Amino acid sequence: MKLSQSVKLFTAISLSLSAIAPFQAASATEFDEFAVDQSQFVAVAVPYNYRRFKLAIIEQVPGQQACWRESGNNPTTIDLLLLNFDHTKSCRKAVDTNGYSLRFNGKDDKVEYTLNLINNNGQLELIADHQDPQRPDLVIGRTNGVVEAPMKIVLDPNWQFTKRLYQGSAIQHIYMSNNPNPQVLGNVATAPTANPPAQTNPVQVGTPQTQPVPTQQPVANQPTPAQTPTTSVEGLITNILTPLSQAVYNTYNDMFTSTPTNPQSPPNTSN
Structure with missing residues (x-):
């Protein structure tokens, strides 16, 4: 009787493992890449607070209304024209890792590397930090200067x-x-996605979370505490400039409101 139960248990475990193995193989989606016209894309460092920037990538749909305008150099500033009109049919924007990611040595590296904008030697550098501190960081690009405006x-x-x-x-x-030689596809600008992937709610990478401010009840006969003076020049500049520029920052923050997508899910080809 005991032997029969052991055999049944072993058989059940074997069947479970055999069912899991093909599922794991099927769920490990392998993506490829194809070449695009570089002039139709721009990576932008968008300010969202004093001396803080986020990465956005804008794609121009060929033949449609212009999405941005470049001016100057060291750094080149970007006039975000798409904020001034309904850009749905003219521009595509990727504002977090749901819309863009790193592809290093022929494979997706969304998990191993984290993309950050670092102020270094008077310019912003787009750095891919490896989760293993022993591995070197990758410099992807740079702004060649820093101003309080969207920069290329x-x-x-x-x-x-x-x-x-x-x-x-x-x-x-x-x-x-x-990849120095990605494959070239015909009619890339209108290449369709066969049934869009399932939608999820993306997490905004690097987006400061607004915390609710608790309501304080007044206390009778309680003296008003003295204001603590700002002890650093940078702190004083931040306190002055941030309120003055908040309307501008709010406009730029509109860049980071996007339609949720799940790019890791392959298209559903079943009809």
Whole structure:
């Protein structure tokens, strides 16, 4: 009787493992990439607070209304024209890792590397930090200067924009890739995504979370505490400039309101 129960248990475990194995193999989605016209894309460092910036990538739909305008150099500033009109049919924007990611040495590295904008030597550098501190960081691009305005991030020569490909279907997900020779597809600008992926609620990477301010009840006969003076010059500048520039920052923050997508899910090809 005991032997029979052991055999049944072993059989059940074997069947469970055999069922899990093919599922794991099927869920490990392999994406490819294809070449795009680099002039239709721009990486932008968008200010969202004093001396703080976020990464956004804008794609121009060919033949449609202009999404941005460049001016100057060191740094090149970006006039975000798409904020002034309904850009749904003219521009695509990727504002977090749901819309863009790193592709390094032929594979997606959304988990191993984290993209950050670092102020270094008077310019912003787009850095890919590896989760292993022993691994070197990757410099993807730089602004060649710093101003309190949207700035173009010039990708380093060994990096370029590509887009995601899954089983021959183009997906609206942008890579910053070090692949020197991505495959070329015909009619890339209108390559369809076969049934869009399922939607999720994205997490805004690097977006400051607004905390509710508790309501304080007045206390009778309680003296008003003295204001603590600002002890640093930078703190004083921040206190002055941030309120004055808040309307501008709020306008730029509109860049980071996007339609949720789940780019990691392959398109549903079943009909």
